[in-house]
Amino acid sequence: xxxxxxxxxxxxxxxxxxxxxxxxxxxxxxxxxxxxxxxxxxxxxxxxxxxxxxxxxxxxxxxxxxxxxxxxxxxxxx
Ligand SMILES: [Zn+2]
Numbered sequence: 001x002x003x004x005x006x007x008x009x010x011x012x013x014x015x016x017x018x019x020x021x022x023x024x025x026x027x028x029x030x031x032x033x034x035x036x037x038x039x040x041x042x043x044x045x046x047x048x049x050x051x052x053x054x055x056x057x058x059x060x061x062x063x064x065x066x067x068x069x070x071x072x073x074x075x076x077x078x
Contacts, residue, residue, distance in 0.1 A: 022050050026063045037061050 026034060034044040036054035043055035053060045 019050065022063055025067075029063060029067075037065055 033042055034046075034052055035042050036044055036052075036057060036059055038059040038061075039054060039057045041054050041056040044052050045055060047053055047060075051060055051062050
């Protein structure tokens with residue numbers, strides 16, 4: 001998917017569920033697989049609530065952590 005060809009707003013309108021957003025941003029942020037934000041381990045597991053948990057340092061984080069979306073408490077959707 002080419003993001004740069006679309007405005008962010010147009011892109012967001014395509015995501016009708018929070019889960020689709022999470023999946024997409026996970027792919028964009030970690031194209032080679034999710035890595036722990038604290039220890040860079042690739043032994044990261046996805047939890048049922050959509051958050052990630054590091055198998056090494058047990059750090060729990062979301063794909064939004066440290067991004068602009070981290071500031072929006074309502075999630076990705078408006
Ligand atoms: Zn870790």
